[in-house]
Amino acid sequence: MTKLHMRRRTILAAAPVLVAAPYVARAQGKPEKTKVVLAVGGKSALYYLSLTIAETKGYFKEAGLDVEINDFQGGAKSLQALMGGSVDVVAGAYEHTIRMQQRGQDIVGFALIGRGMQLAIGLRNDVAAKVKGPADIKGMKFGVTAPGSQTHMLVNNWAAKGGLKPTDIVAIGVGAGASVVAAIEKGEVDGISQADPAVTILEDKKLIKIMVDTRTMKGNQELFGGPFPAACLYGQPELLKKTPNTAQALATAIVRADQWLQTASPADVAKAVPEAYLLGDRALYEKAFAAVRDTISPDGQMPAGGPENCLKFLAEGDPAIKPASIKLADTWTNEFAARAGKRS
Structure with a gap:
């Protein structure tokens, strides 16, 4: 295996520190919108396992939501659906929040699924x-x-x-x-x-x-120098501002799934997903899950240094990304996941 060892220095020192926006000051009651359409790209992958668990274990329903999940070919298609208005929220890569800000369009992540790229x-x-x-x-x-x-x-x-x-x-x-x-x-x-x-x-x-x-x-430490935010829930700012209770319910379900996956046995995980996700080999699926478990977020919150690592990664592979112009604080809020953790 070729290892790409990257010695990380303190990066993007000028980048703003993530500060939770006061989206949920009144997010205490029932969801304002109970029917939610969610887009994901490649739901069967372990990358999105917390989403599947939140669905199959009934966490969305227990949070008061009826979530319709549209599974697209990949994350870019999910993002297109969000920007086109056909879905309310996306389970997708955090990096899209940065890429869209670079294009002048704000989207915000609020519940982390993966703390490693996976x-x-x-x-x-x-x-x-x-x-x-x-x-x-x-x-x-x-x-x-x-x-x-x-x-x-x-x-x-x-x-x-x-x-x-x-x-x-x-x-x-x-x-x-x-x-x-x-x-x-x-x-x-x-x-x-x-x-x-x-x-x-x-x-x-x-x-x-x-x-x-x-x-x-x-592997994430070797490549990125620390955690790398991967799959998460993200949406347009209006989702968090106009329907904070709905956003809170979504975050609560994902955080519960994240937490369940920290201690669930590989066999229990395999039982909790659709049979087709096993790709005909239950034992290999269980082995794969056991190997990636530590990349699943334990609490749905953005780890320190994660956004900076992601921005550095994007800038290295895409000259269109200009780190100095990105306000990382506008791409994420931990407020919903933190509140979900207190409730669980």
Whole structure:
């Protein structure tokens, strides 16, 4: 496995400290809006496990919500649905809050699912034999959930370390789960940037060689110098300002799921998800979950240094991101998750 050790200094010293916005001063009562439409991209991945648990364990219902979950091919599609107004909230990568602010459109994260990226880049074994470093992947095709999603950004970041531009590689949307395994088996892509359980299954089949791995907190420490906020709930500011009780109910359900996953046995987790999510191998699913458990947020709150690590990562792989112009404090509030923790 090629390890990209990055020595982190204190970064973006000028970046503002995250300060919780007073969104929920009156978020005490019943949800203002009980019917909520939520978008996610690749729900079957362990990356979004807390969302599935909140659904199957009834945490959304117990919080007074009827949540309709629309599962898109990838996170970029979910973001499009939010900005187009067809959904109320997204379970997606935190990094989108930064990318949208750069484009002049504010969205805010408020309940963390993953405190580690939980993704990996793998190359087909025949391809990996020719690759000594990221400079060698020029022109290769990578199976990502959807172009523009965090899986795509991880490949761009790796390519940049080899002096390549985003246009030097080809990102092909293959979704998540079984379609990822099929893309490698059929030789449709040279490599993948994906979440588990698909990555673990491909490893077990000895079909790929892992080149970059963020599925453990150790891997995140090596790559980013600390925690890396991944999946979370995010929405437009109006969701938090105009319907704070609804946002609170959503956060409460996710935090309960995060907490349940800290101590649940792998067997209980496998029983709690739809059968199709196991991709035909319950034992491997349980193994994959056990390996990534420590990347799941224990409390739904943004860890110190997380936003800065994410901004640095984005800037390294995308020249359009200008760190000096980003106000990280406007991309996140811990207020909802903190309140949820007090209630649990």
